[in-house]
Amino acid sequence: MINKKFKIKIFADGADIVTMKKYAGNKFISGLTTNPSLMKSAGINNYENFAKEIVRIINKPISFEVFADDLLNMERQANEIASWGKNIYVKIPITNTKGESTQYLVEKLNKQNIACNVTAVFTLDQVKKIIDLVDNKTPLILSVFAGRIADTGRDPIPLMKNFINLVKPKDNIEILWASTREVINIFQAEEINCHIITVPGGL
Numbered sequence: 001m002i003n004k005k006f007k008i009k010i011f012a013d014g015a016d017i018v019t020m021k022k023y024a025g026n027k028f029i030s031g032l033t034t035n036p037s038l039m040k041s042a043g044i045n046n047y048e049n050f051a052k053e054i055v056r057i058i059n060k061p062i063s064f065e066v067f068a069d070d071l072l073n074m075e076r077q078a079n080e081i082a083s084w085g086k087n088i089y090v091k092i093p094i095t096n097t098k099g100e101s102t103q104y105l106v107e108k109l110n111k112q113n114i115a116c117n118v119t120a121v122f123t124l125d126q127v128k129k130i131i132d133l134v135d136n137k138t139p140l141i142l143s144v145f146a147g148r149i150a151d152t153g154r155d156p157i158p159l160m161k162n163f164i165n166l167v168k169p170k171d172n173i174e175i176l177w178a179s180t181r182e183v184i185n186i187f188q189a190e191e192i193n194c195h196i197i198t199v200p201g202g203l
Helices: 017-024 036-041 047-057 071-082 103-111 124-131 146-151 156-166 184-191
Strands: 009-013 031-033 062-065 088-093 116-121 140-144 173-177 196-200
Touching (some): 009 017, 088 103, 116 124, 124 140, 146 156, 146 184
Parallel strands (some): 009 196
16 A cells, blocks of 8 residues: 655556545555456446446546447447546557557547546657547546566556646646556656556556
């Protein structure tokens, strides 16, 4: 459990209601994230009921992910998820399993004032395409899988710095350091002025 105040926002990652409630009560935790895989591991069978219960008891920003793989149903689910609470960010993967970009879906949702968390981002090109499309009002998080980049043997820090510099002109966009592997990543992310980092339970 994080018990130190950082400049960077700390988002707790998980899918257990008791643990999520505990994290939400921690003054050092700024928000929460979850995803369908974590929910499945936690034995959650009703996504909507789970999400609505979380929103009822937690008022910090929280990201819930669409689970459709085609763009039309992603949009439908995004609108439904966004209707469950004002503190919700709708998680949208940057591409579906067919490699199709979701950039225009993100643009559409952004213009509808739906806050999104674009996840599984790996490249500067992906970010450039998104930031060229969105406005300067609706909140948008770009979740870069820094941990997975590091798993390939590449130092993610120079790339993360580039992501952060790219979004500077957009006051509504934040870069999130995702797939955190170890505590030192929090200090690394803070040092480069990354906006948010996700921390899995038990880190």
